[in-house]
Amino acid sequence: MHADPNLYDYWPYRDRPRIAWPGGKKLAFWVAPNIEFYEFDPPANPSRPGWPRPAPDVVGYSQRDWGNRIGHWRLMELLDKYAIRGSISLSTALIDHHPEIIEACVARRWEFFSHGIYNTRYSYGMSEAQERAMIEDSIASVEKATGQRIRGYLAPALTHTERTFDLIAALDFWYTCDLFQDDQPQPLKTKSGKVVSMPYSLEVNDVITYGAMAMSPWRYADVLKRHFDQLLQEGERSGVVMCIPLHAYLVSQAHRIRPFEEALRHIASHADDVWFATAVEIAGFYREHCWDQTIADIDRRGLARPGVGFAP
Amino acid sequence: MSLPEDYLRYPLRRRGMDQDRYEWRPRADAPRRAWPNGAKVAACIVAPLEFHMLNPSGKPFKHPGAMQTPYPDLRHYTTRDYGVRVGAFRLLDALKRHRVRITFAVNAVLLTRAAPLIEAITADGHEIAAYGWDTDTLHWGGLVETEEAARVDKVRAAFAAAGLAPRAWLSPARSQSFATPDIVRAAGFDICLDWEMDNTPVAMRTAAGLLHCVPLSNELDDRKLLIDQRQTEEEWRAQILEANALLQSEHDRFGGQTLAFTLTPYVIGQPFRIWALDALLSALATDDAVWTATASELVEACA
Numbered sequence: 001m002h003a004d005p006n007l008y009d010y011w012p013y014r015d016r017p018r019i020a021w022p023g024g025k026k027l028a029f030w031v032a033p034n035i036e037f038y039e040f041d042p043p044a045n046p047s048r049p050g051w052p053r054p055a056p057d058v059v060g061y062s063q064r065d066w067g068n069r070i071g072h073w074r075l076m077e078l079l080d081k082y083a084i085r086g087s088i089s090l091s092t093a094l095i096d097h098h099p100e101i102i103e104a105c106v107a108r109r110w111e112f113f114s115h116g117i118y119n120t121r122y123s124y125g126m127s128e129a130q131e132r133a134m135i136e137d138s139i140a141s142v143e144k145a146t147g148q149r150i151r152g153y154l155a156p157a158l159t160h161t162e163r164t165f166d167l168i169a170a171l172d173f174w175y176t177c178d179l180f181q182d183d184q185p186q187p188l189k190t191k192s193g194k195v196v197s198m199p200y201s202l203e204v205n206d207v208i209t210y211g212a213m214a215m216s217p218w219r220y221a222d223v224l225k226r227h228f229d230q231l232l233q234e235g236e237r238s239g240v241v242m243c244i245p246l247h248a249y250l251v252s253q254a255h256r257i258r259p260f261e262e263a264l265r266h267i268a269s270h271a272d273d274v275w276f277a278t279a280v281e282i283a284g285f286y287r288e289h290c291w292d293q294t295i296a297d298i299d300r301r302g303l304a305r306p307g308v309g310f311a312p
Numbered sequence: 313m314s315l316p317e318d319y320l321r322y323p324l325r326r327r328g329m330d331q332d333r334y335e336w337r338p339r340a341d342a343p344r345r346a347w348p349n350g351a352k353v354a355a356c357i358v359a360p361l362e363f364h365m366l367n368p369s370g371k372p373f374k375h376p377g378a379m380q381t382p383y384p385d386l387r388h389y390t391t392r393d394y395g396v397r398v399g400a401f402r403l404l405d406a407l408k409r410h411r412v413r414i415t416f417a418v419n420a421v422l423l424t425r426a427a428p429l430i431e432a433i434t435a436d437g438h439e440i441a442a443y444g445w446d447t448d449t450l451h452w453g454g455l456v457e458t459e460e461a462a463r464v465d466k467v468r469a470a471f472a473a474a475g476l477a478p479r480a481w482l483s484p485a486r487s488q489s490f491a492t493p494d495i496v497r498a499a500g501f502d503i504c505l506d507w508e509m510d511n512t513p514v515a516m517r518t519a520a521g522l523l524h525c526v527p528l529s530n531e532l533d534d535r536k537l538l539i540d541q542r543q544t545e546e547e548w549r550a551q552i553l554e555a556n557a558l559l560q561s562e563h564d565r566f567g568g569q570t571l572a573f574t575l576t577p578y579v580i581g582q583p584f585r586i587w588a589l590d591a592l593l594s595a596l597a598t599d600d601a602v603w604t605a606t607a608s609e610l611v612e613a614c615a
Contacts, residue, residue, distance in 0.1 A: 001366065001367040001383055001384075002366055002367060002384070003365035003366055003367050004365065004366065005366060005384060005386060005389065007386075010396075010397065010425060010426055010428070011397065012397065012401060012426075012428040012429055012432065013397060013398040013401040013402070014401045014404070014405075014432060047382040048381075048382065124382050158381070158386075158387050159381075159382075160384050160386055161384070162384060178386055178387075179386060179390045180387065180390040180391045180394060181390040181391075181393040181394050181397055181398075182394065182397055182398055183398055183583065202387065202391060203391075203582050203584070204584065213542050214542050215542075219544065223584045224584070226583070226584040226585075226587055227582075227583045227584035229587075230583035230584065230586055230587065231583050234583075301428060302428065303425070303426075303427060303428070310384075
């Protein structure tokens with residue numbers, strides 16, 4: 001076991017080289033609807049139960065099904081209203097279960113990335129071959145259904161192994177949403193490939209805010225506005241990324257969606273300074289225009305260390 | 313079944329404390345403190361800088377903020393690391409804006425792991441305190457005294473190697489053994505941020521001399537209020553200013569008192585929270601009755 005994953009190097013936030021997003025924008029904004037499938041009776045993983053209660057957890061299961069039957073559709077209409085394309089964190093088995101959702105997202109030119117097969121199948125304890133097979137299944141399933149080659153990864157239920165990042169790097173992924181150390185992207189130290197650590201968020205993720213932090217709909221909207229205002233201000237110095245990760249079974253609830261819209265309206269009103277993008281667009285731009293200058297700055301002002309993530 | 317007979321014997325049942333580190337002293341008997349420029353309240357802010365490793369032993373207990381999900385818990389590792397990479401710089405910017413100097417309590421391993429941050433802190437004129445080795449090296453009653461002394465010496469040596477000679481000590485998780493005050497005082501620390509038994513610093517007896525205890529408020533801890541208790545930033549800010557107002561209102565009767573609280577970079581340094589710190593610092597910095605002091609300055613003013 002490692003004390004430090006060594007997946008990225010220490011890099012002080014102050015005085016970083018300037019990032020200017022396309023059009024000279026200061027903040028790259030993306031929305032990540034998690035479109036997930038949780039199994040009714042998942043197989044046991046030795047490190048974590050599939051549900052907090054013994055299966056069947058009918059409230060947990062049916063609430064998530066509500067998200068798929070009602071919630072996503074309500075959220076899609078809201079994002080349409082503000083011309084925001086989602087970058088979908090997808091349980092890829094959902095392609096088989098609910099193809100209508102996939103078709104609706106394809107019609108909107110939304111991006112898909114992998115969030116594993118089911119959110120009830122964890123990476124803990126997988127062999128290298130098993131984890132690779134799970135990721136390759138994601139790539140093939142999305143490609144077959146949509147024609148898109150996925151470039152992003154968010155491990156199912158945020159469960160990882162020491163090999164996760166080398167595996168996605170070798171499979172030519174461009175970005176991962178699994179790490180939360182920064183408000184700007186940063187190159188990851190993998191054995192091969194060119195993987196960007198893409199700012200996603202737990203702090204403003206609706207699972208955390210409505211659940212663990214017990215926020216009311218109006219408090220969540222206030223937090224999102226303040227988060228955006230601060231990051232936009234800092235984006236004057238060097239471009240930042242803000243992501244709102246969402247789960248329709250939470251945010252699309254009747255008591256929450258309108259207060260949430262207030263935050264979205266606030267963000268949309270700053271179109272002059274904001275690049276409304278998908279994650280793959282941000283990662284693609286970063287790899288091409290910012291990757292090298294970041295590594296040079298880490299060498300100069302950060303603490304570059306040899307080796308790659310989880311090297312023995 | 314019954315308990316042993318001595319369970320109902322009370323050998324330390326007497327007037328005063330049941331330990332001899334310091335005397336019992338009701339507030340009516342406390343010395344009146346006078347802060348510089350006639351200030352009524354001394355605001356002493358402490359920012360803990362912590363290294364939360366992926367593989368903590370969690371023994372004898374988990375440090376607040378430690379990993380929670382099975383290894384590798386990259387989710388909590390990186391959210392804690394955010395504080396040292398990003399949040400702390402947001403704090404430094406806000407402190408600079410309001411010309412407030414504070415005390416950064418630093419896990420020794422961060423002296424090298426986050427060296428550019430340490431340089432930025434000292435360049436801005438803040439005080440550095442030692443905060444033990446890391447979050448998994450706890451001081452507690454089960455430690456052998458020589459082993460604990462070796463740990464503290466190792467911390468002292470790491471700070472010396474970084475060109476720093478801190479006076480103040482904060483224990484990881486604010487956890488001590490019965491011998492910790494003697495050991496840290498012997499290692500040259502004469503200020504301690506673990507004990508909070510009064511409204512101004514209290515000089516504690518140790519085998520190596522006096523140890524000045526600056527009362528850092530556990531009840532105003534930002535991580536506890538904002539994360540554990542899920543209070544809002546507005547509630548957090550208002551509580552600190554309420555304490556300030558109350559302490560000022562008592563000045564005529566009790567003299568200068570201390571308002572000491574924490575700013576945890578991975579908590580208050582979040583983009584959606586930093587406005588509250590800005591508002592709080594603005595209120596404190598523009599209040600003529602408030603003296604913002606580092607831990608050392610506060611102790612000096614009590615000498």
